Amino acid sequence: MIEMDFAQKMRRCHEYVEALEEERRKIQVFQRELPLCLELVTQAIEACKKEISGGSTTTDYMQGQSDCSEQTTSDVPVLEEFIPIKKGSADCSEEDDEQESHKSKEKNVPAAVDHKRKSDWLRSVQLWNNNDQSPDLPLNEDEGNNASAVGVKKSGGAFQPFKREKTAEKSVQSSAVPKTNASATSTSTTESGSRGGTGAGEANNVNYSKNDEKEGQPSRKQRRCWSPELHRRFLHALQQLGGSHVATPKQIRELMKVDGLTNDEVKSHLQKYRLHTRRPSPSVQQNANPQAPQFVVVGGIWVPPPPEYATTTTTSTKTATVMPTSGIYTPVATPLPTLSQPSATQPSHSEERGSHSEGRVHSNSPSTSSSTHTTTDSPAF
DNA sequence: GGATTAATAT
């Protein structure tokens, strides 16, 4: 009883390694943005393999993949997990609860304190607003649904067209722009439609046109929320295009297949994304090591680099200790269920994928050509 | 693509 079969252990190890490798393939594309991440994963893989091949007796850590509690302070802060943190903010959130339990449930959470700290920085830099389908932004995923990996979107109270509660008053100025148009109707009915027939019904676009008739007050567009879902797609697109540095908003938009999404919106988001992927803390306490990014993005969430990097080695030698701390984590990058746009509701299909003004021929090779370069350089942004 | 501006959130 005390110990499970070695065979079983082995199996687990293998599975883990496989999972890791898969993740590695996924982030390969982002090696520029998250070199550290890549390296860490690689190291983890190696360590695991080593462990497997070598005598695997001392492997305590494999034990339930949910143990190692106390903190893994040492190394491998590796992709803990991601799961969009929610910020119960008003605008577009309706998620409810248990994200926390979500994460912690599967694998232990080190310590309350630690956890707190983490979430702290985690939430400090999120890119999206937590809601899935924004009230007025119908993303059209086809029914295939893609609620797969990322913590299952709660399709539950999906949307409420009018949800401006607290902000309502302030944003009233935009009141002139009742974004609550048709959305109410269609959405309300298919609230669960998060995966149901989402795209179909809602043709409502975000037209908050500046001035319709009277009032030449060019009010700004209603802020659109980048839900995790949206961001996810954004990332996917980015990935397919070969990275945030080569992707162009136009292309991204097309790949995302979200109608109502404009170029500028994507552009803006991209800008922010790049900003965040760079060096968030350019000021104080600069690391001696410019190579080590301050933050990296994992599955859309920015995570801080391990303390080790701050002072110690660049090429982690001590990596040997790397271990599969956090047992199984759910991959954020889901297979991307072949999005398809059911309804082409945007007149602005001028430059679809037929005319790439830019002759960018990115070879998207996320999965296939992952071999040679593993932990390599960090371009130093 | 980057800098500003405006609206919000904290």
Place this chain on the structure above:
DNA sequence: CATATTAATC
């Protein structure tokens, strides 16, 4: 009320 974030515009 000041500051930080973030999306919209310039």
